[in-house]
Each structure stands twice: as C-alpha cells, then as structure tokens.
Amino acid sequence: SGKTGSAINIPLSNAEHVRYGVKTIPPATGSAGGRVLDMPVELSSFGWLSHHKVRSTPTLPGAWILDCMVNAALRFRPDAVHLTSATVQDATFHRFVRISAGQEPNLRVIAAEQADGIAVWMIGDVLHPSGVLLRKDVVYAEASVLLEGGDAALQPSLQEVGFPSQSNLIRMERDPYCSGGSKDVELSGPFDCVRDIAIGAWGRCARYVPTQTDQLTGVIPALLVDSAWRVGAMFAIPGSDELYVPVRIGRLTTPVGPSASDCLKSDWEIRTTAPRLENGRVRWDRTEVCNALGGLKLVVEDACASPLR
Numbered sequence: 001s002g003k004t005g006s007a008i009n010i011p012l013s014n015a016e017h018v019r020y021g022v023k024t025i026p027p028a029t030g031s032a033g034g035r036v037l038d039m040p041v042e043l044s045s046f047g048w049l050s051h052h053k054v055r056s057t058p059t060l061p062g063a064w065i066l067d068c069m070v071n072a073a074l075r076f077r078p079d080a081v082h083l084t085s086a087t088v089q090d091a092t093f094h095r096f097v098r099i100s101a102g103q104e105p106n107l108r109v110i111a112a113e114q115a116d117g118i119a120v121w122m123i124g125d126v127l128h129p130s131g132v133l134l135r136k137d138v139v140y141a142e143a144s145v146l147l148e149g150g151d152a153a154l155q156p157s158l159q160e161v162g163f164p165s166q167s168n169l170i171r172m173e174r175d176p177y178c179s180g181g182s183k184d185v186e187l188s189g190p191f192d193c194v195r196d197i198a199i200g201a202w203g204r205c206a207r208y209v210p211t212q213t214d215q216l217t218g219v220i221p222a223l224l225v226d227s228a229w230r231v232g233a234m235f236a237i238p239g240s241d242e243l244y245v246p247v248r249i250g251r252l253t254t255p256v257g258p259s260a261s262d263c264l265k266s267d268w269e270i271r272t273t274a275p276r277l278e279n280g281r282v283r284w285d286r287t288e289v290c291n292a293l294g295g296l297k298l299v300v301e302d303a304c305a306s307p308l309r
Contacts, residue, residue: 034113039072041107041122043099048215051189054245054308057129060097062246063226065141067218069120070256072111073145074219076118083147086220086256089117091143091249097124101131107140117146143249147256172197176234176241184308185243190216194227194270199235205271206231208289213264220254221263224298228270228287233305236275236282243308244282250302263297272300281306 043049049058066088074080097107107124121142126135177185178192190212197206208227216223233244255263272287282305289298 034115035076036113037072037075037109037111039068039075039109039111041068041109041124042104043097043107044104048190048212049099051187051191053186054096054098055184056186058099061222061226062091062093062141063220063222063229064218065093065097065122066091066143066225066249066252067220067222068109068122069111069141069143070145070254071219072109072120073118073147074256076111076113077147080147081257083256084259085148086254087146087148088249088252088254089144089146091141091252093141093246093248095126095138095140096245097122097140100127100129103127103131106136111145114144117144119144172199172235175230177230177243179241181241182243185245190223191226193223194230197231197234201274203272203274204231204235205269208268208270210264210266216264217261219256219260221260221298224263224268224289225252225254225300228272228289228298228300229303229305231270232272232275232284232287232300232303233282236277236305244305245308246303247281247306248302248304249300251299252301253299255297266291268297275305 043058043060046060046064049060052059052061069091070086070088073086074083077083097105105124105127107122109120109122111118111120119142122140123137124140125133126138128134175187175192175194175197176182177187178194180186190210193209193211195207195209198204206227208224210223213223229246229249233246235241236244254260269290269292270287271290273285275282275284284303285301287300287303288296290296
C-alpha cells in the first residue's frame with residue numbers, strides 16, 4: 001500500500017488519479033513506468049505549529065510544505081544519504097494547510113517519477129473550523145523536485161545589493177510578521193529569528209539569527225527558507241507593513257540532508273532584490289543566503305506573494 005510511504009512500481013495513469021481521488025492532478029508527462037509514492041503527513045508531528053498562526057489558526061508554513069515534498073522525493077533515491085542539494089521548481093501554493101478543531105485533514109504528499117525529475121503534490125481534505133468535512137482530496141500545493149549528489153554550483157550576485165548610500169537605508173526594529181502588529185499573521189518563538197533588517201530602493205538585507213531550532217529539523221533548512229522568503233516580501237510598499245503570503249516560487253536551490261540541520265544553527269546573511277507590485281501581488285527576482293565567509297548556500301528565484309486581506 002502507498003500509505004506506508006514507500007515507492008511502488010506502478011504508472012501514474014488516469015486510473016491512478018481516480019484511485020487516489022485526486023482528479024485535479026494532471027497526467028504525468030514523463031516515462032509511463034514511473035513509480036508513485038503516497039506519503040502521509042501528520043500536522044500533530046509539528047510540535048511548533050502553534051508559533052505559526054494565520055488568522056489565529058495554526059497553519060503549516062510553505063517552507064515546510066516544500067520540506068515534505070523533498071522528503072518524499074528522496075525516497076526514490078537509494079543514495080539519499082549522499083545527496084547534498086535539492087532544486088524545487090515551479091512550486092505553487094493553492095491554499096492554507098490548517099488545523100481545524102484539532103482534526104487531521106488526511107494530508108499526504110503524492111510523488112511521481114518523471115523523466116525530468118519528480119512531480120509532487122500535497123493533497124488533503126478541507127475541513128470547516130468546526131471539523132466538518134467540506135471537500136476531499138484537494139490539491140494544496142504542487143512542485144517538481146530535482147536531486148543532486150554534489151554541492152550546487154551557486155555563485156553570489158547580490159554582494160552589492162544596490163544600496164546607493166547609507167542615507168537611503170531604513171532600518172527596521174522588528175520583523176513585521178513577528179512584531180505583534182497584525183492579527184492576520186502571528187509568528188513567534190523560533191520564527192522570531194530575523195534581525196538587522198535594512199530596506200533600500202534597490203534591495204534589502206537582514207540576518208538570520210537562530211534561537212530555538214531543536215524541533216525544526218527536516219531534510220531542508222525550512223526555517224531558513226521561511227526567513228529568506230519573508231525578507232523578500234516584507235515592506236513591499238514603502239510606509240506600509242501589509243503582510244504577504246507565498247503563492248509561487250519559480251526555483252529554490254537548497255542544501256539537503258545532514259547539512260540542512262546544521263544550517264539552522266548558524267547565523268546567515270540574507271540579501272534580496274527589491275519587490276515590485278504586479279496586478280496586486282508582489283514579485284521579486286532573487287534572494288541569496290550566505291554564510292559569514294560569503295559562501296552561497298541557498299537561492300530563491302522568481303518568487304510571488306499575495307496580500308493577506
């Protein structure tokens with residue numbers, strides 16, 4: 001059974017979609033004999049979820065959705081322990097993953113081998129705040145994953161992020177997602193880890209300073225991904241602290257495996273190009289995360305966020 005979380009040698013056919021009840025998942029475009037994996041995800045296993053609330057409801061961050069997807073992709077690889085880099089492409093977040101009335105929403109990741117990588121979907125049920133089932137087998141997010149055996153050859157391009165002078169920098173005391181000024185998004189505890197935020201006309205920078213990370217281990221440094229994404233989206237409109245939520249990432253290149261946990265325990269510098277408004281949404285081209293020596297370990301490209309209203 002796919003419920004065990006192991007890969008099974010069956011094609012991802014239209015009949016397979018019906019068997020999973022995921023009629024919205026498109027047919028595979030890769031090889032007809034690709035394996036399919038069905039990996040359950042229990043929100044109760046994320047003990048820190050109460051520190052990440054959207055409209056007062058514990059909500060799974062997009063970075064951990066990506067972590068679950070990469071985790072599923074790794075199960076196709078017998079050499080997974082030797083892999084050091086993962087690339088997530090065309091990640092799209094369709095709706096929030098929330099806890100309703102303490103009930104699990106039958107959440108799982110379905111992954112399918114294709115000729116050009118591994119296609120992944122997070123699906124689950126939609127529950128009313130009372131716990132009543134509203135819809136079954138809805139796609140919450142989707143992406144494709146590529147896994148590599150060596151360190152990704154990343155070259156920093158934002159060492160000089162475009163600040164003309166110190167006079168054009170506006171220093172912010174607190175991350176607006178953690179400041180308590182909004183009841184729509186309330187981040188606390190381990191998520192309060194972004195410091196020295198500086199906003200300029202052409203870009204912005206900040207430091208990731210870890211505090212509580214023991215319970216946040218995964219196959220990718222999800223807390224670092226989440227922090228980098230927030231720096232790109234915050235203060236998109238000068239003078240406004242409106243908050244945004246991720247809807248798409250064109251490409252994410254991240255460490256994977258044991259080095260991912262190590263990343264969470266160190267300070268990192270986050271630099272990102274300035275966001276721009278397009279059709280009511282915010283987009284930015286590139287975010288880089290570097291260590292104290294300037295080594296680039298994580299890149300987010302072509303990100304898009306929507307205002308939470």
